[in-house]
Amino acid sequence: MNELKYPFLMSVLPSEEDRDYLIEFPDLPRYPFLMSVLPSEEGGGYLIEFPDLPGCMSDGDTIEETIENGKDAMFCWIETAKEFGDKIPQPGSADVFNGDWAQQIPEHIHIQLLQRAEQKGVSLTTLVTEMLSAEL
Numbered sequence: 001m002n003e004l005k006y007p008f009l010m011s012v013l014p015s016e017e018d019r020d021y022l023i024e025f026p027d028l029p030r031y032p033f034l035m036s037v038l039p040s041e042e043g044g045g046y047l048i049e050f051p052d053l054p055g056c057m058s059d060g061d062t063i064e065e066t067i068e069n070g071k072d073a074m075f076c077w078i079e080t081a082k083e084f085g086d087k088i089p090q091p092g093s094a095d096v097f098n099g100d101w102a103q104q105i106p107e108h109i110h111i112q113l114l115q116r117a118e119q120k121g122v123s124l125t126t127l128v129t130e131m132l133s134a135e136l
Contacts, residue, residue, distance in 0.1 A: 031091045033070060035063070051094035053077045 036047045038059065046063055048070035050056040058073040060066030081088050105113075117127040 050074055052089045
């Protein structure tokens with residue numbers, strides 16, 4: 001899977017033609033999702049995952065199709081949870097975007113980063129955060 005993941009907030013309010021969802025779920029919240037590019041060997045397209053709703057995911061050929069399929073998957077997940085009396089997590093409860101990130105790098109790069117952080121008088125975390133921010 002491509003290493004680029006894009007977090008977005010998705011409105012789960014249905015379009016005009018899908019008003020039945022409003023009757024079933026009158027106050028649907030907004031759930032964060034991750035969207036990934038699927039490699040061609042996996043069929044291409046995009047994958048959408050909802051960290052707050054375990055196992056809730058879908059895919060599609062375009063971003064728009066993937067989001068629409070994701071809405072349907074989310075509605076089905078919530079409907080199934082209600083049928084079985086399962087608790088429905090609040091949006092953001094998975095805490096996926098908490099700032100923690102682990103990355104393995106070659107030893108020589110790690111040493112160079114440590115040396116540069118020492119030269120600048122900052123921590124390794126501060127240095128890497130500054131470098132990533134500057135690049136983005």
